[in-house]
Amino acid sequence: xxMKAPVGGAKHRLLPSCSILAVIAALALPAQAExxxxxxxxxxxxxxxxxxxxxxxxxxxxxxQVDLLVDELLDVTVASNNPADVPTTPGAxxxxxxxxxxxxxxGVESFALSTVANVGxxxxxxxxxxxxxxxxxxxxxxxxxxxxxxxTNDPExxxxxxxxxxxxxxxxxxxxxxxxxxxSLIAAAVTGTGAPGTAFPGRGEGGGDxxxxxxxxDGTDNGAFVxxxxxxxxxxxxxxxxTLGTADPIPGATITYTIVATVAGSGSVSGLAIADNIPANTxxxxxxxxxxxxxxxxxxxxxxxxxxxxxxxxxxGTVAGGQTRTVTFRTTID
Amino acid sequence: xxxxxxLLFAVLMPGQVLAANHVALANDVFVERVTTxxxxxxxxxxxxxxxxxxxxxxxxVLNYRNAGAQPADKFVITNPLPxxxxxxxxxxxxxxxxxxxxxxxxxxxxxxxxxxxxxxRPAQPADVTHLRWAFQKxxxxxxxxxxxxxxxxx
Numbered sequence: 001x002x003m004k005a006p007v008g009g010a011k012h013r014l015l016p017s018c019s020i021l022a023v024i025a026a027l028a029l030p031a032q033a034e035x036x037x038x039x040x041x042x043x044x045x046x047x048x049x050x051x052x053x054x055x056x057x058x059x060x061x062x063x064x065q066v067d068l069l070v071d072e073l074l075d076v077t078v079a080s081n082n083p084a085d086v087p088t089t090p091g092a093x094x095x096x097x098x099x100x101x102x103x104x105x106x107g108v109e110s111f112a113l114s115t116v117a118n119v120g121x122x123x124x125x126x127x128x129x130x131x132x133x134x135x136x137x138x139x140x141x142x143x144x145x146x147x148x149x150x151x152t153n154d155p156e157x158x159x160x161x162x163x164x165x166x167x168x169x170x171x172x173x174x175x176x177x178x179x180x181x182x183x184s185l186i187a188a189a190v191t192g193t194g195a196p197g198t199a200f201p202g203r204g205e206g207g208g209d210x211x212x213x214x215x216x217x218d219g220t221d222n223g224a225f226v227x228x229x230x231x232x233x234x235x236x237x238x239x240x241x242x243t244l245g246t247a248d249p250i251p252g253a254t255i256t257y258t259i260v261a262t263v264a265g266s267g268s269v270s271g272l273a274i275a276d277n278i279p280a281n282t283x284x285x286x287x288x289x290x291x292x293x294x295x296x297x298x299x300x301x302x303x304x305x306x307x308x309x310x311x312x313x314x315x316x317g318t319v320a321g322g323q324t325r326t327v328t329f330r331t332t333i334d
Numbered sequence: 335x336x337x338x339x340x341l342l343f344a345v346l347m348p349g350q351v352l353a354a355n356h357v358a359l360a361n362d363v364f365v366e367r368v369t370t371x372x373x374x375x376x377x378x379x380x381x382x383x384x385x386x387x388x389x390x391x392x393x394x395v396l397n398y399r400n401a402g403a404q405p406a407d408k409f410v411i412t413n414p415l416p417x418x419x420x421x422x423x424x425x426x427x428x429x430x431x432x433x434x435x436x437x438x439x440x441x442x443x444x445x446x447x448x449x450x451x452x453x454x455r456p457a458q459p460a461d462v463t464h465l466r467w468a469f470q471k472x473x474x475x476x477x478x479x480x481x482x483x484x485x486x487x488x
Contacts, residue, residue, distance in 0.1 A: 037388025038418040038488050044386070048396050048413040050359040052406035052473070063361035063396065070418065070487065073387040106388050199385055209385050 036159035040072035040107030041206010072107035072204030074189040075213035078221040081138075081164065085180060085226035088126075089267065091173035095126065096140045097223035099165045101187045103157035105213060107205030110154040110190040115167055115183055119222065123179035126169035126225055131185075134164035142168075154190055167223065177229040177265040188218035228267035230321045234274070235260045253333045255282065261316065261325045268320040274327050277311045281334050288330035289314065356402025357473070359411065366391040366484070390487045392419060399478035409469040411481060412436075419485035421462035427481050432464040433457045439466060 038044070045067050051060040081098035088095045103109055117125045131148035132140065133155055145166060146153065155163045167183050175181070191210045192200045194217065204210040242253035249255070259274055278284045289296040289305040291314055296305030305314045305327075314327045364380040371377060380393055396413065400406045414436065415421055421431070430439045433447055445457035467481055 044416045044418045046416050048361050050411045052409040054404040054406050063359040066361050066363045068383050068386045071385050071387050211387050
């Protein structure tokens with residue numbers, strides 16, 4: 001198919017440069033690094049051909065071939081894997097934040113990892129104890145994941161490959177409920193970092209240069225812990241009734257004890273239990289224990305309460321902040 | 335940036351030594367860089383492709399010359415696009431393009447591409463696999479000219 005073409009002939013000796021410049025200006029976009037892209041070290045070859053007839057039939061000629069070696073672009077991103085702040089408690093050890101490190105460059109590259117815990121904008125500085133390189137399951141397990149040793153096992157990533165990094169930290173004992181502590185994870189290309197465009201001659205994969213991309217060849221993101229603590233307060237009260245209809249603690253009178261456990265804070269307490277000794281000169285009234293108004297049997301059995309002859313015990317288990325538990329029992333004065 | 339050449343120089347720069355065979359075709363590739371000067375004005379520079387990375391814009395310049403004594407008729411220049419280059423534009427040179435590896439040809443806005451579901455969508459610059467300039471008039475003896483197109487390193 002031959003179509004009318006606007007160029008051809010001697011009058012096109014010069015292209016209208018001004019209009020081309022205008023077109024370039026209109027189309028100019030900042031060079032944007034794509035994910036991975038053409039592999040570093042590969043060659044882009046271009047050859048054009050021309051066919052024509054100068055009277056002796058169709059002749060085809062090739063142009064010279066231009067070969068461009070694709071250099072290595074150094075780009076990396078770090079992203080927190082925690083969708084929300086990770087709950088912790090005062091003094092807790094082995095608290096874990098998860099991050100993804102992705103090689104956005106076009107060559108295989110190793111990345112040095114580091115953390116910053118005093119970034120500001122938070123209430124306390126977690127103490128980072130270790131970094132671990134995930135074994136691929138996305139779940140932190142110090143037995144199967146690899147302890148990161150800077151300069152020794154910097155993770156090496158293929159283009160577009162990601163690795164999960166676990167930041168393990170200790171929460172100071174001095175923090176209080178609601179405090180936030182931020183940790184930044186930084187990944188930097190081992191070949192080098194710097195302003196976009198910075199070149200490291202001959203250090204790219206495949207023999208070309210390594211060139212810092214739009215990310216500066218380093219990436220960072222924040223993860224955060226939030227202290228989720230809870231406190232328990234117990235309030236005990238007693239009411240005396242007797243056959244005289246008064247509140248006098250005479251022999252034979254009944255004392256009804258009420259113990260209210262109140263849990264406050266954004267966290268919860270686990271393993272909560274209420275134990276109370278039966279006072280001297282009083283006797284426990286068999287079958288008088290209640291929890292939240294529901295009777296509890298005296299033997300140690302499936303329900304939460306038991307009486308062992310000297311004390312009552314009610315197991316409350318895990319109770320979230322903002323909740324209360326009320327235990328009652330009765331004694332008689334000997 | 336000392337290697338930088340502004341576009342005007344690039345266009346006027348003599349092409350490579352043109353081969354014999356009366357009609358010659360030379361191919362040069364430049365990297366287009368945008369720089370911002372101290373006044374905040376953008377300048378577009380064409381550099382020799384010393385360093386090429388994904389995302390770079392390449393300018394392909396084709397110089398043709400009829401060095402023979404006879405006019406060259408049915409003059410057609412074809413440039414298969416390298417796999418690692420995504421076509422961007424061809425300035426105002428209005429080439430024919432192929433989006434199927436050189437089987438069919440047409441203006442980009444006339445072509446369509448089959449989709450997995452069997453329907454066809456309008457072709458995009460990224461679909462271009464070949465460019466072709468077909469000259470309606472013979473190239474007179476001694477005449478020369480220049481074509482260009484741009485692509486982005488994938």
